[in-house]
Amino acid sequence: GESVGLHLPTLSVQEGDNSIINCAYSNSASDYFIWYKQESGKGPQFIIDIRSNMDKRQGQRVTVLLNKTVKHLSLQIAATQPGDSAVYFCAESLPRGSGTYKYIFGTGTRLKVLA
């Protein structure tokens, strides 16, 4: 498999428990945030997003919280399942004018689900 997640922080959770993955972003001008899931050897998949005018957004089993005061994002996964095992990383979208955007990606956290 890929060695992308080799040196990443790891979160181990028991199957059925809730998981919380955190991310600090870098730029207060970023106005859109995304969480991605990346399984070994695959490209990142979109999980959930949130705009800067919101502080919480819920999806199916996932919730993203945004704290702009401390530039912090978190991803909460309810009732974690073995299929949730992957590397998770956040991304921020920073407007750079003329309708273009720069995406800045976090390094990621490896989630391990224990049976």
Next chain:
Amino acid sequence: DGGITQSPKYLFRKEGQNVTLSCEQNLNHDAMYWYRQDPGQGLRLIYYSQIVNDFQKGDIAEGYSVSREKKESFPLTVTSAQKNPTAFYLCASSTGAFEQYFGPGTRLTVT
């Protein structure tokens, strides 16, 4: 099925050879991107293109080249000038400020 395809999945080359990685999308997205992913690091932007026949250098463009002759296609050439080319390469596309859709990636190994 709409999406982004990258080929090949695995690529092996000898040092000193140029190699081209393919990226095709049928999502009708204007913007396309190439990233490099190394262990323990976030994705790093190599090149991006907002529109056909136009592209811009990203943060680590040295040793790479791209073209954007068609909206659907954004091939990346890894040249012999790239000092450390072994990596996992990801292509993405997007529309406006929304999420980027990623391809499955190409693992390039240069020996």
